[in-house]
Amino acid sequence: MAEIVLETKGLTKYYGAGIALDHLDVRIPRGCICGFLGRNGAGKTTAIKLMLGLLEPTAGSAHLLGCDSTALPPAVRQRIGYVTEGHRLFRWMTIARLEKFQQAFFPKQWDGKFFADMIEYFELSKKQKIKHLSNGQRAQVSLALALAPNPELLIMDDPTLGLDAAIRRQFLEGMIELITRQGRTVLFSSHILADVERVADRVVVIDKGVLRADCSLEEFRTSVRKVVLHFDNSVPADVELEGLLHCRRSERQLELTLVGVDDAEVAAWADRAGTERFDFVEMNLEDQFIEFTSPPHRKRLFQWEEARS
Amino acid sequence: MALWMQIISGSETPIYRQLVEQIGGAIAKGELRTGDKLPAVRALAAELVINPNTVARAYTMLEQSGLVTTKTGSGTYVSDPHLRHADAAEINVLAERMDTLITRAVNLGLDRQALTALFEKRLAKFAGRLDKGNAENG
Amino acid sequence: MRFLALLRKELRESLPWLLLAGLLLLAVGIFFLRAHAQVSEADGWQYHRGLSPGQTIDKHRLLQNPNLNLPAIWLAFIAPGLGLVLGVRQFWVPLFTRTWSFLLHRAAARLTILGAKLTATIIAFCISVGLVWTGLYWYACRPDLFPIPEAPQMLVNGWIYIALGLLVYLGTALSALSTARWYTSRIFGLAFAMLVVFVTLAQWRPVSIAALTVLAFVTLLSQTMAVFVRREF
DSSP, rough: OEEEEEEEEEEEEETTEEEEEEEEEEETTTOOOOEEETTTTTTHHHHHHHHSSSOOOOOEEEEEEEEGGGGGHHHHTTTEEEEEEEEOOTSSSSSHHHHHHHTTTTTTTTTTHHHHHHHHHOOTTTTTBBBGGGGHHHHHHHHHHTTTOOOOOOOOHHTTTTTOOOHHHHHHHHHHHHHTTOOOEEEESSSSSHHHHHSSSSSEEEEEEEEEEEEEHHHHHHHHHEEEEEEESSSOOOOOTTTEEEEEOOEEEEEEEEEEHHHHHHHHHHHHTOOEEEEOOOOOOHHHHHHHHHHOOHHHHHHHOGOOO | OOOOOOTTOOOOOOOHHHHHHHHHHHHHHHHHSOOBOOOHHHHHHHHHSSSSSHHHHHHHHHTTTTTTEEETTTTTEEOGGGGGOOOHHHHHHHHHHHHHHHHHHHHHTHHHHHHHHHHHHHHHHGGGHTTTTOOSSO | HHHHHHHHHHHHHHHHHHHHHHHHHHHHHHHHHHHHHHHHHHHSOOOSTTTTTTTTHHHHHHHOTTTTOOTTHHHHHHHHHHHHHHIIIIIIHHHHHHHHHHHHHHHSHHHHHHHHHHHHHHHHHHHIHHHHHHHHHHHHTOOOOOOOOHHHHHHHHHHHHHHHHHHHHHHHHHHHHOOOOOTGGGHHHHHHHHHHHHHHHHHHOOHHHHHHHHHHHHHHHHHHHHHHHOOOO
């Protein structure tokens, strides 16, 4: 059993009367790249800030590398890299000065050559001031600053928000580079699910402050499925099936989105419903995520009226 | 290195399966020959910008179907054709793929003769590999 | 190592403001002294207008004469002004530029981070207004240049205002860190510091003022520390 580097127990956060996070129980093992997924406002940033001790929990606890998040000693913070969207750095500093500042906190583990290589790769100059850099360039500096201390745990909160595809790819490359080193773990939240699918091997899905999934990416991919059933006569009006997420019907077809339902159960249900013909439809991660986090049995917003044709 | 491998992100096909298909395809077409060394897991992961576990998984699947063998400490190599085998489940998948193919052909209006001719034409590309194939599988 | 890096950063950020305050004080001081030098030259270097030669100088009375005091009153505005600006720069600006989380995640305890800011401010006050004020005093008291008598009390008065400036800094910091709304308890820090300044201006009693300043300093400092350690960013 791999060591757990990040653990939350009943982590809860209230803002006034509103719940931002409701009893989050997550355990992330060492050595994985974990994608933190959720819709806007689901509570991902709140969870991450709680884990890093920037917020205080209303209830429950979070532990990072075995230490309570509300009391992370500097020695433990040294082992954790943190990158947020927006990449707010000190605008008046030059890259060189920022490097010196950062380096002071990681005296023994700073890889100056790696930092210099990255800056060169990004076609930046150490003499440039942060305020003269574009958003993308600031993100690149931020990435270099986070990777150069060779962190054991890298936590990134939507680091590529609003950035172009090339920079997004660079961040992914950085994550892969880190994970190939012994014993490193990466946690990152993102809305670009194609990126998550590329590099993550675990996913955590949070929806309206509640944990919906904490499993390997593989498990998620194979659990959320879509099946289309073909009927000769009329389509059943009521669909009772455990694990049903969504249900759409047309004249002779019934499309069900299911979670955690195996082939045999589908076959059995189809049989009871009166058909033998059904096909599984493959979905990409983005479609699976949308289906998984959309409210159930909701009418599609824009209905194409077939009567028009 | 593995310049011919392409990963399509955001696809319905899981990445490990894309890898399996591409490597398998290359072996079938003779682009990868017996004894050729596949890229190291970490190197391939870094090049394609995917998780090393995904590469490892693909290699494991290829090994399970006998297409490659892993020698500890050395690497993963394309294996001898005689070591390959296909189980019933895999042949079923193959049959389903054929159905997809035939469906498309029927919808395009091809008749049996045209379809067979087309099939033979494409077979020619793999000629070398097929003739040397396992005698055991039917 | 970490503390020094933090200190260096805070000092560098405070630099333009401490230079501005120091230069402002220097300009005002030199302007006053030059004007005063003209007056005293016309008087023929008499210590006090109306004093006949040979009359002894009553230092206490001299100090009542506004023409002969190096007015610490300038510092009543410049020092709190500097304190306000530094408080804003160190505690409000990071809220707007959202750089707090970057700073707080550096591997240093929160009190270390706060300590660096406070130390930087103390150093800033000392080397700008502190140094300039002391220099002006020393220069003004040279008997061959100006008729201003040497009276350490003048020097101390100035330094009391500098301490008040530090108080305003703390008050600003506390207001910035408070998470309440403006019209409620948030204004407490700044209002309290300003109150002490006004009391000082209204009724000048050096000893009680000094005691009040120390008390206020301890109060604001402990409050700021308590709030900072637990604040959410």
